[in-house]
Amino acid sequence: MIQLHDLQFEPYLSEKEINEAIDKLAEQLNRDYEGDTPVFLGVLNGAFMFASEIIKRFKGDCEVSFVKLGSYEGTRSTGDVKTLLGLNQSLKGRRVVLIEDIVDTGNTLEEINEILKKEGVADYKVLTLFFKPEAYKKSIKIDYKGMEIPNKFIVGYGLDYDGLGRNLTEVYKRKEQ
Numbered sequence: 001m002i003q004l005h006d007l008q009f010e011p012y013l014s015e016k017e018i019n020e021a022i023d024k025l026a027e028q029l030n031r032d033y034e035g036d037t038p039v040f041l042g043v044l045n046g047a048f049m050f051a052s053e054i055i056k057r058f059k060g061d062c063e064v065s066f067v068k069l070g071s072y073e074g075t076r077s078t079g080d081v082k083t084l085l086g087l088n089q090s091l092k093g094r095r096v097v098l099i100e101d102i103v104d105t106g107n108t109l110e111e112i113n114e115i116l117k118k119e120g121v122a123d124y125k126v127l128t129l130f131f132k133p134e135a136y137k138k139s140i141k142i143d144y145k146g147m148e149i150p151n152k153f154i155v156g157y158g159l160d161y162d163g164l165g166r167n168l169t170e171v172y173k174r175k176e177q
């Protein structure tokens with residue numbers, strides 16, 4: 001059990017389970033992007049650790065870029081997504097793989113979708129390590145999902161609770177009262 005700020009969290013996914021999910025995703029990407037030079041577009045801050053792991057496993061040429069958005073306050077999605085750091089390179093005509101740590105309601109994804117529509121990308125796929133099917137409210141296709149998880153608040157592996165927990169190499173879930 002660990003404590004972050006006022007909340008307690010219990011172990012949920014081991015490093016081994018996470019790595020196995022990432023290995024599987026990497027296999028699919030290596031197959032689907034063979035001979036192409038995709039742009040991996042990570043969503044900060046949460047996706048930094050997953051982005052690093054998945055990109056290390058990519059065998060071809062690729063470029064790496066990041067955008068920063070935020071909608072979470074504490075343990076709840078506010079629904080109001082802000083762009084905190086935008087694109088600094090043109091994605092026109094490129095194959096883009098968006099890298100998310102977790103897709104919850106899909107608000108963030110929809111916001112990025114709007115940004116990318118204006119960019120004239122050649123094609124665009126969504127890659128997420130974690131997906132909460134019960135919370136997802138949008139129709140945007142999620143092309144690559146590492147793991148489906150229940151609608152619980154998790155931390156670790158890049159994911160934080162009010163700034164803490166991103167460095168944890170395993171995933172913890174909020175302890176039920």
Ligand code: 5GP
Nearest residue numbers: 046077103104105106107108153154159160
């Ligand atoms: P959405 O816009 O899909 O509701 O939420 C996406 C963002 O909210 C994620 O990129 C992540 O930063 C944050 N988020 C969603 N669910 C969780 C969770 O269970 N734990 C943490 N720490 N962050 C989450």
Ligand code: MG
Nearest residue numbers: 044046047101
């Ligand atoms: Mg995020």
